[in-house]
Amino acid sequence: MRTHRGGAPTVRHAAAGLALCLGALITIGACDASADPPGGGGPAADPPTATAAPPASGETSAPSDGGSDLDGKVVVIDPGHNGGNAAHPSEINKQVRIGNGSKACDTAGTDTRDGYNEHAFTWDVSNRLAKLLRARGAKVTLTRKNDKGVGPCITERAAIGNRLKADAALSIHADGASTSGHGFHIIEPIAVGTNTDIVSRSAKLGTALRDAYHEGTGIPYSNYLGKKAIDRRDDLGGLNMSTVPKVFIECGNMRNKGDATKLSSASFRQRIAESLAKGFESFLT
Numbered sequence: 046m047r048t049h050r051g052g053a054p055t056v057r058h059a060a061a062g063l064a065l066c067l068g069a070l071i072t073i074g075a076c077d078a079s080a081d082p083p084g085g086g087g088p089a090a091d092p093p094t095a096t097a098a099p100p101a102s103g104e105t106s107a108p109s110d111g112g113s114d115l116d117g118k119v120v121v122i123d124p125g126h127n128g129g130n131a132a133h134p135s136e137i138n139k140q141v142r143i144g145n146g147s148k149a150c151d152t153a154g155t156d157t158r159d160g161y162n163e164h165a166f167t168w169d170v171s172n173r174l175a176k177l178l179r180a181r182g183a184k185v186t187l188t189r190k191n192d193k194g195v196g197p198c199i200t201e202r203a204a205i206g207n208r209l210k211a212d213a214a215l216s217i218h219a220d221g222a223s224t225s226g227h228g229f230h231i232i233e234p235i236a237v238g239t240n241t242d243i244v245s246r247s248a249k250l251g252t253a254l255r256d257a258y259h260e261g262t263g264i265p266y267s268n269y270l271g272k273k274a275i276d277r278r279d280d281l282g283g284l285n286m287s288t289v290p291k292v293f294i295e296c297g298n299m300r301n302k303g304d305a306t307k308l309s310s311a312s313f314r315q316r317i318a319e320s321l322a323k324g325f326e327s328f329l330t
Contacts, residue, residue: 116182118329121206121291123216123283124171126154126164128192141200143282145237150198155221157305166308167217168192170296173318174217178325186211199282207288212329213250214291215321216283219308220298226269227301229262231255232293233277234284246290251275254294254324261320264297264307290328294321 130137131153140147154163168191175185186209188202206214220226231251236244255274259266266274278284284291296317297304307313 113182114326115178115329118183118213119209119211120178120183120185120325120329121188121209121211121214121289122171122175122185123188123202123206123214124164124167124192125216125218126152126167127189127194127196128162128164128168129195130154130164133195136195139198141198141282143200143280144239144285145279148199148280148282150200151196155219155299157299157309158302159305159309161299161305161309163219163221163299164192166219166296166299166314169311170314170317170321171217173315174321177318177322181322181326183325183329200286203283203286203291206291207286211289211291213325214287214289215250215254215325216291216293217321218293218295219304220295221300222269222298224298224300224302226267226298227304228265228267228269228274229258229297230267230271230274230276230295232271232281232284232295233275234281234287234291235277235279237279237285240285240287243287243290247284247287247292250290250328251292253328254292254321257324257327258294258296258317258320261323262307262313262316264304267295267298269298 130151137149137151137153139150141150154167156162168189171187175187178185186205188205189197202216220230231254233251234240234244234247252275258264259274267276270276281293284293297308299305299308
């Protein structure tokens, strides 16, 4: 998330898009054959495990797949950035109020040296995670409907969780730090006024996700930021404007060769999603 390279996602082979559509036709009855599968751009992916994204409003949750341990829990997943951001600088650079100042509506994100974009990574992991949580009975909403649009602004991403009165919310990112930096970290909110009531619960959510992520993925704590993979900030609109427990995760450093190799692997992204699902389960049950 630190640097803002980004760019439009790489178009998938038509055959891959058509294969995805055939599967989608069975479950949702319609599909655009030219659409990229979740996680589009960058290296070739394993067969996608993601479910269809929510409608444009971002606020329609898919029904449970039959699980029960998270029955009725409302979870909002915020896939950082978006595939069209880099091509629309005037829109994403628009200033929005974040409670203690102003900040750009959104950013383009970073990428690996091989060109795998952060926005594609966050979209893929978010969909994989949503599927797992829905299977456990949770009502899950994503803050954006695809990886080809612009935004939404960081304030609207927070507002979606607020309107749904989410039990927990997570913004998924990957960092763009120095190549010597490696590992993951969680970002928790600092009280700035409107979010004061959720700081304590957010810290508990952050700890649960940190422990599950570290155990499940084996990725070490960040060696360049935070203490035991926990960082606290008051300059992120998604945290400042939230009225529900919410944290960010930087899943690794895309500019570090070792981290980038893991984040670029579809099978490892599934492992990331499974680890985060266990973290939510720990926090919500």
